[in-house]
Amino acid sequence: SESWAWLLMLTATIASATVVYLLLAQWSELVAIIISSIIAYGVIFITANYRVSRHYSLYIQQDKLVINNSMWGFLAINISDIAEVEAGEWPKQTQDSELLRIGRGPSANLKLKFSQSQTYFGALGQLPEQIEELKLVVSDPQGLAAELELLRSEDAEVSTIEVAKAG
Secondary structure (H helix, E strand, C coil), rough: CCCHHHHHHHHHHHHHHHHHHHHHHHHCCCHHHHHHHHCHHHHHHHHHHHHHHHHEEEEEEEEEEEECCCCCEEEEEEHEEEEEEEEEECCCHHHHHCCEEEEECEEEEEEEEEEEEEEECCCCCCCCEEEEEEEECCCCCHHHHHHHHHHHHHHHHHHHHHHHHCC
């Protein structure tokens, strides 16, 4: 499944670095080494992308929901900034091109709306953009929605206690 795709990309990267080296070595060995090394360095990116996508794509750390869109995109959302969590079915539509949709599959199954804009860092952080809503494709949308609702209610209780102590 996914490990086959990783292995295939790894093999293709190494093969392309080898082919580039063999083609350029007759012209200039130094240029061949430099360019094939740059291509071979892609192995690190492919492996990092695979590991982040497979093991760290969506998790809760302290009071934040962290979403990694492979290693190329990143979003950290304060649980208290989630205004609405909805499990359902939202097919991919071309007119929704302005909406951020993360995950593989023909349709999203979890929608998050935020009380304030969140910053999605795309292209390794080079293209930040503000989003108001996020659609996700997750394996257990009901379970994640229930967990987020529980965390939101706990966060609201803590905020109420802090306000009561301050007053």
